[in-house]
Amino acid sequence: MDLVEVLPRLHLLRFPIGQAYLWRDGEELTLVDAGHADGAPAIEDAIRSLGLDPHRLRRIVLTHCHRDHVGAAGELAGRYGAEILAHRLDAPVVRGDAPVPEPVLLDWEIPLYEHGLTVPVAPPTRVDRELEDGDDLGFGDGARVVHAPGHTDGSIAVHLPHHGVLFTGDAIAAVGQVMLGVFNTDRPRALASYRRLAALAPATVCFGHGDPMTEDAAKVLRASADRDAGLEVDHG
Template sequence: MDVVEVLPDRLHMLRFPIGQAYLWRDGAALTLVDAGNSESAPRIEAAIRSLGLRPERLERIVLTHCHGDHTGAAGELAARWGARVLAHRLDAPVVRGEVPVPEPVLLDWELPLYAHALTVPAAPPTRVDQELEDGDALDFGDGAYVVHAPGHTDGSIGVHLPRHGVLFTGDCVAAVGPLMLGVFNVDRARAIESFRRLAALTPSTACFGHGDPLTTDTAAALATAAAEAGTEAGAGAPAG
């Protein structure tokens, strides 16, 4: 696993073979946005320690959606260190294991990619301590708030830290190859609407569920990609 600094003394990306999580720091207090797959807890703990931080200061784990490459280690980390787990109300039953993970409506070019995604270990049922709604304020990042961004899943969210210009998009947006709408959506039209809503926040730093964070000309790049999403040019397979 790679540990990549995004913002000095504030934000690091924890990059796994598939997907990634983000560690936000408010002094010694820590927030994890997404939690990797079910085998990721020891690597996340090691990453925290490698930064000179303490896993017991992990206060919350915010899940951008219910897929196993984002929720897998949340329960283990929460049980071990006392962190609270937060997820949108519509995805919380999936995270808890009460209902199955929703099946995406796949485009033809997504089929082989999806077969690879199915190799991610299934996530164990995980408690959700707080069910989120659009606009909810979160007690980190000097005033973070929830942006409901359905389409990838019904309860997908972005997390916006306006005072720092940071936006976590979850899998609504991807940066694997060109900046684009994320894949494997349950409702592509709603996902496009969510992409455009997130882009309208004009962040200076965008952190994606897949692909490297964007820290230069971010707002313009998001606006262009959001405008192209769903057009003939934006609807096909990514290049490269």
């Protein structure tokens, strides 16, 4: 796993497939997504390498129910007493009470989807708080839930307006280009969510897949959302 500083209070934890983000408010820690089911030791090591204490992990915010985002949440929460948060519509899937929704795949997405299934299946994971659009998440000086359905019904983004930071989950991707995320259950709704997120005009964008964007983020998101298929960019 790679550990990358995005901002002084924000680090990317990048796995071979998928990634998570660590936000710090003083000594209090928040994870946005939790990587795959075998990822807890690597996440713990990353936290300690920053001189921080995993016991200060207060919450794990899940952007949606897929295995590469939920995987280590239960283990970490059980060990450190963190609260797990997910949108109301994806919470039953996270808990194992409902099946993972099947995406409507475009032809070019099929091999990518099959590769993604090599990630270990996430175990049933408790959800301590079910989220709705606009909820205050209790970190980041006013982090808010932005419901962004289309990838899954309960997909969310996390917006920190005070810091100009947006975590998109898989609603938007940045693998080679900034574009609509793949493997959507409802592509028209996903496109509408993409435009809603772009309208937030963040200064820093943290994607579920791909490098974070810290320069011209608002401009790139607006342009790529307007074009639907995405805009080829080089943002380092």
